[in-house]
Amino acid sequence: MTTETHVLRPHRHLLASGVIAALALTTPLFAVAYWLTIGSGGWQITLAVHVLVAVVAILAVLQFRRTKVVVSPEGVRERGFLGRVSEIPEREIGALCLVEIYRDNALDTQPNLFILDRAGVPSIRLRGQYWSRADMEDLADVLDRPLVGPEESVTLSELRSTQPGWLYWFERIPLLTWM
Known part of the structure; x- marks a missing residue:
């Protein structure tokens, strides 16, 4: 068991991919909007919308950079992308x-690590889309707990039928996850 505190961060490439996607979407859109509005004098509205989109993008980048999981021998604390904080003390961790x-x-x-309380919730x-397997294994090392789980890989549908409470609300609705 380690006595250190570890700060886990989501994959770095997600931020770069998001910024590239936002630029690829907005650059041609605003170029056309400026081209269409410069001559008619309505470019100020386009500029205002462009500034608003830039501010939202900057806020999204800041939120991403604040996303983390702090693991210590005392427990686990997650700060999600939307600012939600989830915490579980070490003594309440079941598995x-x-x-x-x-x-x-x-x-x-993709690996998915579920930190369950003593009641199995x-x-x-x-x-795995956001966190590396190494981070998940580090978390287990810091907490000095074994990683348990099924030996075989499962589909989302199988997990939905056996452990629906483990999934996010939208994953429980098959129609929303088929895409």
Whole structure:
């Protein structure tokens, strides 16, 4: 067991991908909007909307940079992207359940770590899209708990039927997750 505090951060490439996608979407859109409004004198509205979009983008980047999981021998504290803080003290942690879930329409899997309380209710979930397997293993090392879970990978549908309470609300509705 380690006595250190570890700060886990989401994959860095997610921020770069998000910024590139936002620029790819907004640059041509605003270029056309400026081109259409410069001659008619309505470019000030376009500029105001452009500034508003830039401010929202900057706020999103700041929120991403504040997203983290702090793990210490005392427990786990997660600050999510939207600012939600989830916390579970070490004494209330029942199990660390690592489940390999098949990605949609693919043969590869992604790890999902569910931190369950003593009643088996998930308090915090780390999804492989955002957190590395090494981070999940570090979390287990710091808390000095074994990673348990099914030996076989499961589909989201299987997890939905066996442990629906472990999933986010939108994952419980098959129609919303087929895409």
